[in-house]
Amino acid sequence: MxxxxxxxxxxxxxxxxxxxxxxxxxxxxxxxxxxxxxxxxxxxxxxxxxxxxxxxxxxxxxxxxxxxxxxxxxxxxxxxxxxxPAPAPDAKFLMGTSANGKLQWKTELGVPLGQLEQQELAE
Known part of the structure; x- marks a missing residue:
C-alpha cells in the first residue's frame, strides 16, 4: 500500500x-x-x-x-x-542425506555436474 x-x-x-x-x-x-x-x-x-x-x-x-x-x-x-536451483541443497533433499550435487548429479554420459561446469568455464 x-x-x-x-x-x-x-x-x-x-x-x-x-x-x-x-x-x-x-x-x-x-x-x-x-x-x-x-x-x-x-x-x-x-x-x-x-x-x-x-x-x-x-x-x-x-x-x-x-x-x-x-x-x-x-x-x-x-x-x-x-x-x-543450487545442486547441493537439491541433492541433499532428493537423496535424503548429505550430498553434493556437483559430484552426485551426472549427465547421460556419466560426467559429474561439477566437471561439466569446469569444462564450460574453461571454454
Missing part, C-alpha cells in the same frame, strides 16, 4: 499512477496482465505530473527494497541463474 503524507491522491492522480506503474511493469518484462484492460492515464497538469513522477520514483525504490523487482528489467544471465 502506498500513501501520501497529506492524503492528496484523488481519482485522477490514482488513475495516472495506476497507468504509470502498469506501463513500467510491462516494459520491464517481469509481469504480464491476465486481462486486456489498460488503465487510463487520466488528465493531470504538468505540475501534478512532476509531483506524481517523483512519487513514482520513491515508490519504485520502496517497492524494490521490499524485494519486488517488478520495475527493473530482467537480466537474462541473472534470471537464468536464479531459475537454476
Amino acid at each position: 502506498l500513501v501520501t503524507s497529506d492524503d492528496s491522491l484523488g481519482p485522477t492522480e490514482i488513475s495516472y499512477l495506476e497507468n504509470a506503474f502498469h506501463s513500467r511493469a510491462l516494459a520491464a518484462g517481469r509481469v504480464r496482465t491476465l486481462n486486456s484492460n489498460d488503465p487510463s492515464p487520466g488528465t493531470v497538469t504538468e505540475e501534478k505530473k512532476a509531483d506524481l513522477e517523483e512519487f513514482i520514483a520513491y515508490a519504485t525504490i520502496a517497492i524494490g527494497s521490499l524485494g519486488y523487482r517488478i520495475f527493473e528489467k530482467a537480466d537474462d544471465d541473472k534470471a537464468s541463474a536464479a531459475a537454476a
